[in-house]
Amino acid sequence: MTVILKNRLAQETSPYLQQHADNPVDWYPWGPEALAESKRSGKPILLSVGYSACHWCHVMAHESFEDAGVASVMNELFVNVKVDREERPDIDQIYQVAQQMLTQRTGGWPLTMFLTPEQLPFFGGTYFPKTARYGLPGFGDLLVRVREFYDANRTDIEEQNARLLDALSRTGPGTAGPTTEFTRAPLDESYRFLKSTFDPTDGGFGQAPKFPHPDSIELLLRRFAANGDRDALAMATFTLTKMAEGGLFDQLGGGFARYSVDDEWAIPHFEKMLYDNGWLLRLYADAWVATRDPVFERACRETVAWVLREMQSPEGGYYSSLDADSEGHEGKFYVWTPDEVRALLTEDEYAVVAPHYGLDRPPNFENHDWHFVTAQPLAKGAEALLAAARAKLFAAREKRIRPGRDDKVLTSWNALMIAGMARAARAFGLPEWLTSARKSLDFIRTTMWKDGALLATYKDGKAHLDAYLDDYAFLLAALLEVLQADFDSRDLAWATELGDVLLADFEDKSNGGFFFTAHGHEKLIHRPKPGHDNATPSGNGVAAQALIRLTFLTGDLRYQQAAERTLALYWPQMIRHPGGFGSLLGALEESLVPTRTVIVNGPAPDFGPWRALLDGAYLPTSVSLFLPDGAANLPAPLAKPVKGVNAWVCEGVTCLPPLDSPARLRETLGLPTIAPSA
Template sequence: MHPSHRNRLSAETSPYLQQHADNPVDWYPWGQEALDKARREDKPILLSIGYSACHWCHVMAHESFEDPDTARVMNELFVNVKVDREERPDLDKVYQLAHQIIARRPGGWPLTVFLNPHNQLPFFTGTYFPKTARYQLPDFVTVLHKVAEHYRQQKDELRRHDQALAGILKAIQREGPADAPDPRLLAAARQALDSEFDAVHGGFGGAPKFPQASNLELLLYLTRLDETGDPGALHMATESLAKMAEGGLFDQIGGGFYRYSVDSGWQIPHFEKMLYDNAVLLRLYAEAWQLTGRALFRRVAEATAEWVLREMRAPEGGFYSALDADSEGEEGKYYLWDRAEVRALLDPDEYALVERHYGLDQTPNFEARWHLHVERPLPEVAQGLGLDPGAAEQRLAAARAKLYAARQRRVRPGLDDKRLTAWNALMIKGLAAAGRRLGRDEYIAAAETAFAFLRRSAVDADGHLLATYKGGEARLKAYLDDYAFLLDAGLELLQCRWRSDDLGWLLNLADQLLSRFEDRERGGFFFTAEDHEPLIQRPKSLADESLPAGNGVAALALLRLGQLVGEPRYSEAAERALKAAVPVLRQFPHGHGALLLALAEWLHPAELVILRGRPEGLGPWLAAARRGDRRRLVFAIPNDAGELPGDLAARRAEDGEVAYLCTGTSCLPPIRSMEELVRSPR
């Protein structure tokens, strides 16, 4: 299309919206101009929500939105609004929920929603619609005509529908605080995960299969709750992590994880790579290595971190959002191999190893090509080839390097280069936690650079967070996830290196979280701030979705911050959030892993260790405090840190190093020897 025909999306910063800027559809971004036009002309709104790495979003775009005949119908009958769900998760949450109510089935992307222009309430919803009828779905143009006709001719029915839907949306948030949560909720989640655990392939449930990172994190947490541990929980978590790492969910050549597996055995993924998945999985693999010493977990954690630092890091700090599932118009093409190509790239000894290890001697597993996974364990292959394990590792590493170099010459998947505050916060925590557990200071340094970038670039003139950054500009008011995830990440980073100024900023974020997001009547936190644009519902995210639930992360971070500085406002807000979540925790406990992590810490507070001393003398004390598998929050504060807030002011510096150890409201006398610190009771 000629550039003069570019639509209104051409002025947007979102890479996803830019993908649609040349469509013949007269797209509007969500905003007052589109809403006013629809109301004025009494035209229903066609709201299309997707994201840049979404395969089926691309399919619908190519079939329908790039087709002049389909676009002509859309432009005649509707005001068309395109939304990037990653920039506007508030709209996505509201209209995904409405779709589930109306269609009585789960949503997804692309989400296609038709709205009453006078109140933005949806009256018909769907996801992907094909250009020609197939998959038991009507063709899109027929849908367009029938929806427009229904809007014009069924005004009374539309009015009754709007009233009913508005009532349902309002009723969803009427539940008030329940009884205080108790340990039986943790036990119920543990039992539910046990019943859904796939003992053959790891993970939970069947295809399509998602990592369910919050539940894996909960299981790892449960193994540390007391000295006896929970061997069953550890087995479920580590077996799942191992099977994912050896399957096609993990990029065996370039590192990093894809979004999810379309089969139950982790073999064939949906090929987009998202920053947030890799952020959470990075720290889980580092923790699993710390718990088990299993070399696979360390290798996968390091490969994931290196992929992030190599391919997803922006020059001035922060991390890009995603790599597309498609390249050259085909899903997964960048990652797939022909056997002859692999044989030509490797020497015979390398090929013999790779063929057996990655299953190239098996039937092609994706459209006549191979997506690599571990078919046979490397020790087994090495034994069959008469190699010692060390030589096999070296040979495999050399082969991977050659395959990676060859893959780099292919047409790469599209990069979504916007930087989202919430997703960056998850990666900051992932890198900081992995760096701390694996002893990789460069990961901590990268986390620190990204944190400084957000402090510098993702705030407005009033000190409020902004949600997205692209092209030198931060925009859009931040959501609960931005505040909660960044508060959580900052506390992790403070355990790696102390900055009193960073603590001050985190306290400011926590105060904003309470003042602008808390539901003062029922407890918990709304997804949008009190000054946010009014929508048909003010969502409150309790369940884990593709991201851990903001309420769960906020509760955990506030508990830890309240413990650190002795501020009861924070811990009390966390407790109110947990009480507000009790009804949903009772109904479906294992759908709320992030909230259950916060609940576990509320029921069983972690030990808090504050170290004071000379910067050059704190290192050995820090190592001593972290020794073993204890659930400890350890902060090493140098004597020259300046004035400290709250209870930290009482953790005074002395001539030598000193440790202050507290659990809940109980504190030991100051500890002045490392031996005593190591011997201190749990």
């Protein structure tokens, strides 16, 4: 066999695809060439979906895709297609669901699917070892058996495909009824569900593996803001504290890993994703504003420090992720032994660090290493010693071989971090964080926004792939956060353009809701319309809430009507199973009690006390804007008379008379004089 020195993936922008450019596998990226070759040759398609920070993707690559013998079988029997799930979430969504239908097992990565030339899956799974183990067949043997099955059972496969297509068509939310009267019932039922699954010992919901579920925590914080429910606040803050003090949070370098493999948040799956950290940064900033708990401030400051240090490109965009592995081992970059730590510190420093980070306990990582957790509170007066020790340990860790970084820029994930940075900048009064957000926003505007449409991904000077629902919805929501931190009428104009594209190119005019792909997108075997929150929030939920808010900033009722059609479409599901619909439930709340808009206008130098009041308050269903004298091109709802500094409080479309002092604004909003304590 002739070894392929560089396959087609070498020309792709995805670092994940580029990782496989040296494989002896004759890989194709997803596209017309691969699909045409499958039809021409009659070979079925082997579709492999993963991402660059995925540990088991690396394992399968090393075992099978780098093996000449396995690659020879793959090349002989299949047209082999490699997909980065981060660049093509449309493809990943479809075949993850199909895999679950075919195997009755949960999905994940790597995803391994076998398709007909018509892109219809007939067999699949996730990770397969090279040789049989874990109760799984060896991959080489599996390839032969799958091809034999395909050649011998075409009629059965066609019948199965028809059933699968029908099942896929029924995975959507269905059709909205003619009228829907919204109530708080799904919000209340969701709260009961969260209480029933809450872990009172370690925080979080359910059992290991434990994911952060920021949508659920946000619902609890919003419930506290709405009615003062202290139990909701306690569940939210306890979970946030446990995550920030556990190994899910990088105690030396900041930033959160994807999830914890145990109930105690001690040992994570070590990859760090931009989307988790953007969403969690906004959530921790909100929690700090609501409670002033220093644990939440530290989580924000150290997460931002990590992002600025490691995740923002010189061009301005934020990178996508850090790998779980280094030197071929998951977590190796992050773990220690007591002897390693002791050798770097003074006796006094080690005496503080060992009990604080759990080095005086048995190893917590694979029975021989220690991953730092906040094992017990810091001794009083030991702050300086801990700070000195952390600086030494961090400097030593920086000399290790680093995990790989996926340096592509994704519009949707950048939008989540822009929103987190802008919210945290307001909460802590730190304009340099807003500067970071604006750098990313400017990068997207100049590089990813072309001819009135967004592109999804960028790397090495090339932006491409039509954007998805999440790109538009998340960016619209991010712009609304940036407008509250630093009003610019050009940002509001861009927000309205994004809203218009959502309505024109993504909305299902007949049934309500938004498709994940635009009307002119490449035709695939299914067109999802996702409503559940997953690792990232639901595009439908974020779009609905952002469009409701955009209505009250622009006066354009089309946005609210589209949001209400979306809520009506998902209403039956939210009534039956409200768990997992956090983003849509946030939109529901703001449709029941209209979004409150607080407009402060006048000379910008006089905004200080007004901004301190509004930015320092937890007001999750409010939008606060500071409009300086001379702000141009304002839509009617924002064009208020200017006389000194005034605040206008509008509930929906009804505005109160202007308020001429922060004290009167505080009283009108019902804010306490002193921030509450958790």
